[in-house]
Amino acid sequence: MKNIFRKKINILAIETSCDETSASIVQINTASNKKYNIKILSNIVSSQVKLHAKYNGVYPELASREHIKNMIPVLEESLDIFNIQGKNNILSYQDIILKNIDILAVTAGPGLIGSLLIGVNTAKTLAYALDKPIYSINHLEGHIYANFINPVSFPQFPLVALIVSGGHTSLVYMKNHLEYEVIGETLDDAAGEAFDKVACLLNIGYPGGPIISKMAMELKAKNLKSTTNQSSRDDIKISFPRPMINSHDFNFSFSGLKTSVLYTLKKLPKKLSRDLISQIAKEFQDAVIETLVSKTIRAARKYKVKSILLGGGVSSNKFLREKMSQTTSKKLPDIKLYFSESEFCTDNAAMIGMAAAYKIILGKPPTKWYDVNANPNQTIGQI
Ligand code: KG4
Ligand code: ZN
Numbered sequence: 280m281k282n283i284f285r286k287k288i289n290i291l292a293i294e295t296s297c298d299e300t301s302a303s304i305v306q307i308n309t310a311s312n313k314k315y316n317i318k319i320l321s322n323i324v325s326s327q328v329k330l331h332a333k334y335n336g337v338y339p340e341l342a343s344r345e346h347i348k349n350m351i352p353v354l355e356e357s358l359d360i361f362n363i364q365g366k367n368n369i370l371s372y373q374d375i376i377l378k379n380i381d382i383l384a385v386t387a388g389p390g391l392i393g394s395l396l397i398g399v400n401t402a403k404t405l406a407y408a409l410d411k412p413i414y415s416i417n418h419l420e421g422h423i424y425a426n427f428i429n430p431v432s433f434p435q436f437p438l439v440a441l442i443v444s445g446g447h448t449s450l451v452y453m454k455n456h457l458e459y460e461v462i463g464e465t466l467d468d469a470a471g472e473a474f475d476k477v478a479c480l481l482n483i484g485y486p487g488g489p490i491i492s493k494m495a496m497e498l499k500a501k502n503l504k505s506t507t508n509q510s511s512r513d514d515i516k517i518s519f520p521r522p523m524i525n526s527h528d529f530n531f532s533f534s535g536l537k538t539s540v541l542y543t544l545k546k547l548p549k550k551l552s553r554d555l556i557s558q559i560a561k562e563f564q565d566a567v568i569e570t571l572v573s574k575t576i577r578a579a580r581k582y583k584v585k586s587i588l589l590g591g592g593v594s595s596n597k598f599l600r601e602k603m604s605q606t607t608s609k610k611l612p613d614i615k616l617y618f619s620e621s622e623f624c625t626d627n628a629a630m631i632g633m634a635a636a637y638k639i640i641l642g643k644p645p646t647k648w649y650d651v652n653a654n655p656n657q658t659i660g661q662i
Contacts, residue, residue, distance in 0.1 A: 426588045
């Protein structure tokens with residue numbers, strides 16, 4: 280690894296595990312006193328959300344086809360920061376990579392196989408053809424390392440990370456950098472998946488998380504304005520269970536909650552007022568968040584951690600952040616809570632580059648290009 284001794288190491292990271300095609304340039308700056316800082320030079324994300332909206336979820340075959348269309352343009356856009364030659368003297372992108380990129384990184388799993396294959400094969404081809412080292416990165420470790428992008432302070436170990444996205448709900452204990460122990464996960468639907476399915480039941484659009492959160496916010500604002508709170512929902516009590524909140528493990532289950540929303544809707548008229556839909560959205564969101572917060576706090580206490588990290592698309596939820604923050608300050612005031620900027624919560628390649636940066640800094644060897652393989656069921660910590 281001759282490049283490790285250079286002062287600046289540029290990583291080209293690629294992420295295509297689900298429905299976002301993303302490429303990012305992450306730079307490690309090494310000072311002579313062995314201190315380093317890591318910067319995100321570019322982070323290009325092409326989202327397919329609009330395309331999948333009519334299916335109320337990701338349509339895997341369509342996702343792969345879109346990745347094929349978008350991969351090279353996204354890759355080139357991420358590299359444009361190096362194209363300083365001026366329009367009349369543009370270098371080929373192969374030359375830009377040869378000249379500026381030291382190391383490649385790619386999400387190998389978990390995710391949709393057809394989607395993963397596009398990113399993995401793009402990165403492997405570049406590694407082989409341009410003779411660059413490559414790191415195979417787990418998508419969940421990317422979501423964790425998103426918390427190391429532009430932090431106000433660095434998370435201290437040991438820590439517990441709650442990863443909540445469209446495909447995952449996991450509690451991961453980390454004694455140190457790159458050491459992962461999954462202590463809990465969902466037994467059925469992921470938290471984000473539950474948001475998406477409930478939004479589909481309510482017929483309010485896709486992806487469900489941001490819409491449900493917005494409707495809950497509207498309701499909160501309305502309730503603050505009106506103290507009398509007279510509305511069409513006066514005589515309707517909506518409440519949902521907190522699934523597995525008292526179980527003695529750190530696992531989750533959200534499919535029963537979704538069914539509970541369905542049964543509630545069956546008892547109501549077909550056409551619902553916006554207020555009532557907002558109320559159902561808010562009650563559902565409260566049930567998910569209370570369960571996530573309660574288990575995370577319990578895990579943090581049991582494992583005597585110094586930090587709690589949130590990651591994944593659902594972690595951009597304002598109510599989840601607020602509730603986790605209030606509960607942590609109240610119950611475990613010595614523990615610091617971290618969450619990243621929204622653009623790094625949903626899928627992006629910068630978080631993959633950040634995880635690779637820590638592997639490089641901590642001296643982990645790269646993977647041989649022929650050993651980087653798409654693995655839809657890859658567990659965190661597995662190469
Ligand atoms: O991490 P992500 O981009 O993709 C996966 O790895 O799955 O997460 C996407 C998920 C979707 O299910 C979406 O509904 C959810 O994150 N999400 C949210 C919010 N923003 C995105 N869920 C709740 N509240 C939000 N504000
Ligand atoms: Zn994700």
